[in-house]
Amino acid sequence: MRKKWLLATLGLAAVVGGVAYTQRDPIAMALITRAADTAMTRNVMADLPADQLHVGFCGTGSPLPSRDRAAACTVVIAGGRLFVFDMGEGSGETLSLMGMPLDKVQGVWLTHLHSDHFEGLGPFTLQRWAGASAKTPLTVSGPEGVTEITQGLNAAYRIDSTYRIAHHGESVVSPSGFGMAGTAIQPGTVYDANNVRITAFAVDHDPIKPAFGYRVAFKGKSVTITGDTAFTPKLAAAAKGTDLLVSEMLSPRIVDILARSAQKAGMTNRAKIFKDIENYHISPEEAADVAKSAGVGMLAFTHIVPSVPKALQFVLLGKAADRYDGPIAVMQDGDVISISGPHEFKTRNLLK
Template sequence: MKRKLLFASLALLVVGASLVTVFQRPIGEWLFARAIDARVGGNTMVLDDGLHLLLCGTGSPLPDPDRAGPCNVVVAGDQAFVVDIGEGGARNLQLMGFDIAGLDGVLLTHFHSDHIDGMGPLALLYWTQGTSTAPLPVYGPEGVETVIEGFNAFYATDKTYRIAHHGEEIVPPTGGGAQAMPFATGDAPVVVLDSDGLKITAFRVDHDPVKPAVGYRFDYKGRSIVISGDAAKSATLEQAAKGADILVHDALQPRLVGKMTAALERRGQANTAKITRDILDYHASPEDAAKSAQAAGVKRLVLSHLVPPLPTSFIYPAFLGDAKDNFDGEITVGEGGMVFSLEPEGDGIEVQERL
């Protein structure tokens, strides 16, 4: 009896598998339609009034399949700004349900390729999803004009294709591309924008030989977020971050990068090994970032632009090293999709994940 039941079960499995194979196409179309119906418009991000930080990319130029390039969004009430836009950042923002068409602009910390190479998809989505009649504003220190001029030239032909295909009502010819919004930098911090309760201040950071290089501080209704960009430890950054609720700081763990360098040398990849040695002097270690957060009296430290790539969270303690010994507050190893929300005039920080 048991043998007969076994054979019957196997027969049913074979028949079931055959039916699935025969009807795989209609089943697949039905599943896709259900998924799309749930996805389109069903994942829209809604944020209450307050100051919010979205991590849309926490990687670096080193290949990492799980992290987009450097990308942050700060939302203050009805205003929203992207800070740096690395490759894959726009994709993550869409997956997070963020309304790219509602952006007020982009803020660049400096012009390293990994901080600007996601500009194309972001500008395209800003234009097409919102029927924008003006280019995407891009704020940055001296030299941003040259970067944006080159970007617009690079995408000029693509723009003609979009207009010809979709029509001027969908993609107005006056939109598309980007518009440079330069500001001067000096020894003292400079207010880039002060509007509707939001003040954005740029300050110089140490990323030599990259100059200019700045970080940004956002102040809104008694809450504050500071983003370092790429920066070594410096008193200037610590002063700019005084009393901030969140400090987003780049982080490179020298011990782990040293292991990468040794492996590259063993395999005869001298050029790449030279680069991994060079990068040690213009990024902060997790320990240094923690010391800066402590000196500034920051509530929470978020590490981003992570070097080397971290394929699993199991490696996080090795990456952090002694950082937790240097900072009394909470340290978060940033991951794409994280959203930090700060209610007005409060002290709480709520965290959710959108990816």
């Protein structure tokens, strides 16, 4: 009896499998249609409470190649609006994959003018222009020199823009919305509207001058973003009492391994670069000192130098946990930290 039942089951499975195989095209198209409908109607903002401050990580990498991390980009969501800090290579695509509505972007603020912090601006600006039917250029604020960069990128993409206008029509891609408009800023308040205040402060990233960090405050909650910086006591002053400190991070002991390996391989130039970058980036232990001194609620690391497999990420932190007893996290692309109150954090990933 058992053998007959098994044979009947196998026969039914074969029939079902055969039908599925012969109908694989319509089944696949049905699955694709469902996925497209879901993607087009996805509303991430509905899942992010408007009275909370949210910090998204659209690029947690560095100039060193990584399959898992786009270059530098952090987005702050406050009151249903998006404020983007840095726009490295691939980060605009990550921002879109996270489901962030590009029409809610209020602007991009650059921490400094290293290329890994702005080279994603061109593709992102095109996405915003066409995908969000922008009617005005993207506002890009940053240190002196930002206007030269935005004008150069506008020139580089100008020919492409004429093709898109000719193909889709001005009602879809308005000529007035093409490109970006650069604005040079100084330390101090650089945005103050809709209950959101953004303050820029100088950081030590010599010889890159000026270089900024930013503090964003919204309805009693705040996040401080260091940008690229060496350790300086001024960081703690800028981050004093902030809920979340988003710090870059370089692991000296792992970078030393890379330098030695490059030297052994005869790559003397690369070995020197690995040694040079240590003096203008902050270590995890130094960032932990800043977090403790500033009394922050949580320390989140981004701009990871170097990237390592996720299973080995604990080695990046060194002895940071011995220097700061609050929560510490190495962020991944797609992560969002929601701040609902003092020491009240929720982390989710929008790419999973």
